[in-house]
Amino acid sequence: MQAQVLDDMDLEREKGITIKSHAIQINYPYKGEQYVLNLIDTPGHVDFSYEVSRALAACEGALLLVDASQGIQAQTISNLYLAIDNNLEIIPVINKIDMDGAMIPEVTDQIVDLIGCKPEEILHASGKSGIGIFEILTAIIERIPAPKGDPNAPLQALIFDSVFNSFRGIIIYYRIMNGTITRGQKVKFIATGQEYDATEIGVLKLGMEAKNHVGCGDVGYIITGIKNAKEVKVGDTLTSSGSMAARINGFEEVKPMVFAGIFPVETDAFEELRDCMEKLQLNDASLTFELETSQALGFSEKKKIPPTPVTLGVVSFVETVVSFFCASIFFIFC
Structure with a gap:
C-alpha cells in the first residue's frame, strides 16, 4: 500500500499535506x-479550517495531533476550540516523536496547560514509522463514545461533502444520525424538497464499496443520478420520502475572506462558466459566487473564497494538528 493513501489530489501527494477531508471506514478487532x-x-492548517468544521458535526471525538518538533501552533488552538464547541471527546497525541528535534517533555507540558489533561493521557506516535498506531486505535475505541441514534427512527443523514462525477452525477457523502438507508429507497433533500431514488449506496473504504444497507452511525455515500449542482447543498439533511424528520443543525456557513471577479473571454461562454463554478462548489463548499455585470466586461461570476491556501510540509499518517474521528461500534447500534 502506498503512503498517503487517502490523499488523492496531486498537490496533496506532492507536498505531503491534506487539503480536502477524506472519510474511510475500517474494521478493527479488539478484545474478541x-x-x-x-x-x-x-487538514490541519488554519487556511483549510472549513474542511475541519464540516467534519465536526459528523463526529463524536477528535485526535489532537501536535508536532513533537514544533509544539502547539496557532491552528492547534483554533481547531481545538472548534472541537470543544462541538462537545467532542479529545485524545491528545504527540506526533513525529522519532525526529531528531523532538521536544517530547516540553510539548507534553504545553498540551497539559492547554487542555488540562494528565501527562499519561497523552499518546506518542509517528506517522512515518507507525509507532503508536495501535495505541491510538485502542484509545479511539475506549475513550470516544459510540454514535448515538435510533436505527428504527425515520432517516436523518447529514450531508457533509459531495463531489461531481461526469459519468454518475453528484456523489454525496453523509453521516446517518437516525434511521437507516437501503438501496432503491426514495430519499428527500429537506432544503430543496426534491426526491430521488437511491440508485447506489455504500460505505467508504479505500474506495467506494456498494452496499444494500447503510446503518445508523455510519458514514457513507449515495448516488441518485443528480446532475444539477444546485440541488445538493452541503449541510443539508437527507431523509426518507414522506418523512416528517426535522432538519439537522449542521455547521456554520463559511465567511468569505478573498473575492475575485471572473469574466469569460467570450460573452456566450457565460453559462459554461456558471456550470463549471457550480461543479467546483460541489468539491469545495467554502466557495460561494454570485452574478455581477460590467459595461466593459459583460457578465461574470463574483467568486468568494476563504484565505489562499498556504503549503507546508506535514506527515503522512493524518495531519499535523487535528483529524476528527467518528467511532462506530457495529454490534451496538448498527
Missing part, C-alpha cells in the same frame, strides 16, 4: 469483538 470505525481525515 469486531468494531467498525468511521474515520475522517481532515
